[in-house]
Each structure stands twice: as C-alpha cells, then as structure tokens.
Amino acid sequence: MLSSGSTSLNLIFLSLAWTTLAATYSSLQLExxxxxxxxxxxxxxxSLIFLAFDISVPSLAVxxxxxxxxxxATNQHGGKKRLRRxxxxxxxxxxxxxxLQAATEFLATDVLRRLKSLLLIKGSRWGLNGLPNPWTMVKHALIGGLVRNISDENVCGFG
Structure with missing residues (x-):
C-alpha cells in the first residue's frame, strides 16, 4: 500500500522533469x-571500468x-602504447x-533548408516539442531490442 503511493509520486516528478526538459531545449539538442x-x-x-579492473588486478582478471x-590489454602486442591508442x-x-549525426541534421535543416528534420521525433499531440513520453520510449526500446534479436537469429540461420 505504501509503495504504490511513492511510485505514483515518482511518476509525477518524472513527468514534471520530462516536461521541463522538453519545454527548455529544442528537439535537436535533446536528441x-x-x-x-x-x-x-x-x-x-x-569499457573503462572493465579496463581499469584488468589493469589494476590482472591476476584476478586472468x-x-x-x-x-x-x-x-597490457599483455598484448604493443603494450601500453597500443592500449592508449x-x-x-x-x-x-x-x-x-x-x-556526424549533428552535422547531418544541420545540413538537412539549415543548409539545404528544403528538407524537414531527419529526426523521427513523434509524441502525443499533447506533448511539448513533439517528444514522446518516457514510457513510450521504453516501449519502443523494448520493441527495437526484440526485433533486433529476432532478426539476428534469422540472419545467423538459427531461426
């Protein structure tokens, strides 16, 4: 009973913060x-955390x-110089x-001026800046991950 109240309060604060972000910055800046x-x-x-673990405790990392x-990484050919590179x-x-993403968007919208934005930012008609709600982005991320896993299995011949 107590946890549902705090969850609702967290969702209200998340929505408030999201709306403030959407109203403050342009969609390109947010993207x-x-x-x-x-x-x-x-x-x-x-990557840096695992690299630091490998370097600091190599006997355990082995x-x-x-x-x-x-x-x-430091035991490979080239040593520390190659690691830094x-x-x-x-x-x-x-x-x-x-x-590159920013330059492409700038070229399409500001230099060529005839193209609309390449960003596919769609939200509800009630949203500010046309940005989707956070739960919509989570749903799309899950769908994208699912589609990627299914396509990987079919491409590799396992599906």
Whole structure:
C-alpha cells in the first residue's frame, strides 16, 4: 500500500522533469545530448571500468578471460602504447558518431533548408516539442531490442 503511493509520486516528478526538459531545449539538442549521454553511459564508462579492473588486478582478471593472460590489454602486442591508442580511437568513434549525426541534421535543416528534420521525433499531440513520453520510449526500446534479436537469429540461420 505504501509503495504504490511513492511510485505514483515518482511518476509525477518524472513527468514534471520530462516536461521541463522538453519545454527548455529544442528537439535537436535533446536528441544529441541524449544520444551522447547514452553512449557515454552504455559504451565508454563500462569499457573503462572493465579496463581499469584488468589493469589494476590482472591476476584476478586472468581468471575471467578466455585467452588467459593474453586477454589482458597490457599483455598484448604493443603494450601500453597500443592500449592508449585503442582507448583514444574508441572515444573518438563514439564522439564522432554524435558529431556526424549533428552535422547531418544541420545540413538537412539549415543548409539545404528544403528538407524537414531527419529526426523521427513523434509524441502525443499533447506533448511539448513533439517528444514522446518516457514510457513510450521504453516501449519502443523494448520493441527495437526484440526485433533486433529476432532478426539476428534469422540472419545467423538459427531461426
């Protein structure tokens, strides 16, 4: 009984924060900053955490690696110099994808001026900025993950 009240209160605060975000920033800004934040949180930070674990406790990390001691990044050919280069390229790739997305959108909307936005941002007609509600985005993310898994199985011949 007590938990349902706090959940409802959390949903109200989430809706209030979401509405404030949607009213404050343009849809392009939200798309680019959201994309960058997700890539930072889901790609770069976990990779750096596991890399730090491999480097700081290699004797324990060896137990989890399929290649044994050669699975540790500093034990591979090229050593620390190559490791720094791989980390730098990984960060450049993630940031470069967001910059490419922004440049493509800018070219389509501001330079060519005849094209509409390439962003597929659709929300309810009651939403600000045409942004979807958070629960709609979660639903679409789940559908996208399901479709991706089904298509991976069919492409690989398992389906």
């Amino acid at each position: 680019l900053f959201g994309t960058f934040a997700l890539r930072l949180a889901l790609y770069i930070l976990p 137990e989890f690696k399929a290649q044994g001691k050669w699975g540790i 791989v980390v730098a390229w990984s960060v450049v790739n993630v940031v470069g994808c967001v910059v």
